[in-house]
Amino acid sequence: MSARAEIVQTSAPVVAERQRLRLGLFYVVLLPVLAISILAGIAIGSTPIPWQTILHVIGTKFFPHWVSTAGLSDSDIVIVWLIRVPRVIVAVFVGAGLATAGVIMQALFRNPLAEPGLVGAGPGAVLGAVIAFVAGWTLHSVIALPLAAIVGALLALVLVYAMATRGGTTPVATLLLAGIAVGTLLSALSSLLLSLHIVDWQIAQEIVFWMMGGLDSRTWTHFWICAPFVLLGLAAAMIQSRDLDLLQQGEETAASLGLDIESSKRLLTLTAALLTGAAVAVAGLLAFVGLVVPHAVRLVVGPSNRRLLPASALAGAAFLILCDLAARTLHPPTEIRLGVVTALIGGPIFIWLLWRRSWEAGGESGSGQ
């Protein structure tokens, strides 16, 4: 009795402490990284801009009565405020949105390898966008493309959900299969439209570029399209964070602990689809962000979704800014497509995580971290 009590007293606080320490350390490292990558994302480019100028321009925009524009050239203001800042801020929201959608999907499917596009939302958004290109809507309005993408994502989700629902219940296994089937079908339709319009090189090039993802020439309009959905989605996910914890214990357990699992699943997939749709709408297809980021962050902060969601959102933001920076600077003067960069960086990270885990488990199979 006394020996056991001693062990309890000495070991218990240590582990809890370590957990808190890791979470604290995560933010101590991540927040400066995020701040520096935002600044670097604005400073670095074909025209390098010193950080004092950046802060000066941002100051004049936020505090016009306090900070005067004296000493700033018009081109500085244009490059910083109309070109680079929107691009970086859009990267923040797209990265955060994809990572949040990834957290939701991984909890819902109880699989750390699930990714945001799984319920058809990704391919649906792409098809919506391709239709917008082909129909020429993109020539009339900047918001035609993002709107078409978001509508596409939601319609795809509704289709997948309807296919997977029988008698009021939607088993996640069926949802996954329906998502993959519909996703493949919608991707094929996108490719079909692309191949039919390949003779019109102007449109075809735009579609191909967009399918490879990118944040080139993003404006404040894109920010206003994407940010509300991402903020709304992140808030909705946080409100449901304990539901996500329960779903990770299996649906039956979740139900026995008082969760209305069918309505919860509907709300969560809708949240994930909105986040994915909003991200794809302004950035095109970006592979691996929603897969690798939550997975890696979970290794540090643990699986509790209340901690994981905000941590993943911030990590996703930092990851995407850095990827975009790499896309812009690695091969000047051409930009590498952002989706290519996220896949080239995210893929190896993911393989390393898998390898590390199987190595730690001593070859034993086991999912989840």
Added chain:
Amino acid sequence: MNTLATNHASISRNGRCILRSATVSLSSGQLLSIVGPNGSGKSTLLRALAGLWHASEGEVLLNSQPIKAFSRKDVAKRIAFVPQEALMDFSFTVAEIVAMGRHPHRGRFSRENTSDREAVENALERCDIVHLRDRLVTTLSGGERQRVVIARGLAVDPDFILLDEPTANLDVEHGLEILELCCALAKDGKAVAFATHDLNAVARYASSVVLIQNGKLIDAGDREQVLSRKNVEEVFRVRAELVATDQGHPVYVFHRRP
């Protein structure tokens, strides 16, 4: 006095009827065991009682009211269900998993309060896993996991506790511990039911028994009456021999039928 009962309840899954017109009742202080061979419908009956699966015919009554009239959360506050195979492949800590038992009591925006923490501490203590509280559930043995899941059920502080094969993954010592815990809970006034095919454990611990075969109730009532040699031989399709241990406990020894 709390009661939970099925009244001629039938359950169908995937178009197949797996429980036929079952009438069972469970009340405070009772330790009921649901016995039957594999696939006989023990778990189905437990899930019907827990309100997890709805009866296609007949009804399930919680304190004499149809269980369907209660919200999912209200049912969860009163009835804890302990599954046989707990899915634990995300590395939550033991304390986090047990705290999930407080979910039905917590509002969406409310933080963990003192009674939540007390319920978790009590549950950890009763299941003898206080020393595991900060361990990751992915690193536990099967028996330890089983106790964690039972602790999560206890943290609910329910009136009814329904356990599906609670001793299936446990070694002898921990199996007995769980059965004794079930007895103690029943003495405390909880209504406890567990499904099992371990006739000897049941014979020792349960006060009343439901015997089930192919989705049909064969017999229910006192354990001496229900677990008669005739019933056991018929339902389990074996030859049973009742022997007494050197301390006088009756134990079945089974033989395959020639």
